[in-house]
Amino acid sequence: MHSQTFTLFQLGWRLSYSHDLTLQDFEAGYPARVVGVHRNALSVLSARGAASVILSAAVEPAITVGDWLLLEMEAPRVLRLLARQSLIARIAGSEHRLQPIAANLDTLFIVTSCNDDFNLSRLERYLTLAFEAGVEPVIVLTKADLCGDVGSYLDAVRTIAPAVACVPIDATSTACAEPLAAWLGGGQTVAFVGSSGVGKSTLANTLVGSAARVTGGIREGDARGRHTTTARGMFALPSGAWVIDTPGMRELRVGAVETGMNAAFDDIERLAVQCRFHDCRHQGDRGCAVEQAVAAGAMDGRRLANYRKLQREAAQVARSTKERREHDRHYGVLNRHAQRLRREKKGRDY
Ligand SMILES: Nc1nc2c(ncn2[C@@H]2O[C@H](COP(=O)(O)OP(=O)(O)OP(=O)(O)O)[C@@H](O)[C@H]2O)c(=O)[nH]1
Ligand SMILES: [Mg+2]
Ligand SMILES: [Zn+2]
Structure with a gap:
């Protein structure tokens, strides 16, 4: 777990979250951010440090990575889920349940590759999801290093989303941090979505690695900056940004959008x-x-x-x-x- 402690603002806190809290709330509990979701437990970070919260019963609505909770002062128990500023969710199963993917984002990196994965209709789907949540979308075009004609991909994106930033990168190269830096400032939260194999985890690892080398904060191979890049986790870049890497989704069904x-x-x-x-x-x-x-x-x-x-x-x-x-x-x-x-x-x- 993170041995470091963070201030609320480093954790992505915005003043607007306090609108949801009364003085009694602050006496009973304290805010903590969900950085990991497991079957019966949550990993959280707060100004007090890292903690694990055992979920006793099914909590409705389902808590997801990036959520802010009010935790009980005396024991790590959930008092309340704070109102979300944004939620990325998809529709799952035959019952059309809303399945949350990530909450309280500043940016959604829609990751696709300059190859057969590239699909305008799928991009439109992801863009709809981002706009519905009120989150800024950025289209990240990976594997640009393997492609002889990146320009044609950029042109194609421009036909469907002329106002959306589209950044071609080689996710395996530390040079990719620079064109993405605008969205990766301290306290910013960004989630990576896209099909399996497009390079979401590669990008996440490169950003952790390259930034670490720049700041010298984390040694190469040090588990601290790397271990939460699992299924449902959020971790800090040494730049102070929070990254939520998601598993590739076979299909993305949208709700009432x-x-x-x-x-x-x-x-x-x-x-x-x-x-x-x-x-x-x-x-x-x-x-x-x-x-x-x-x-x-x-x-x-x-x-x-x-x-x-x-x-x-x-x-x-x-x-x-x-x-x-x-x-x-x-x-x-x-x-x-x-x-x-x-x-x-x-x-x-x-
Ligand atoms: N040359 C090159 N290879 C890349 C790039 N991005 C990803 N790869 C390679 O593509 C493969 C899949 O990358 P991952 O990062 O595992 O893909 P992912 O999006 O996390 O996939 P899931 O976790 O299954 O959703 C790896 O072998 C990467 O090295 C890139 O920009 N350039
Ligand atoms: Mg991955
Ligand atoms: Zn008509």
């Missing part, structure tokens, strides 16, 4: 205003400005198809969320009923 889609597909949204019908589905509808743009070659048909696909997914999730809410409400009523019976019984006993 209307805000994110509006931002990721702002060109389509702008055109849609000119469609004849305000509820135009941009799919064979009469007077559709978006389809006209595709026919005229001003809009990529692939992009429109991907937009529709994400919309369908979001609608499907919204439907099943409603079903689940009804289900939960039903069981909630049963639970409350059972609790009242227990209380009444208890009342009689005493």
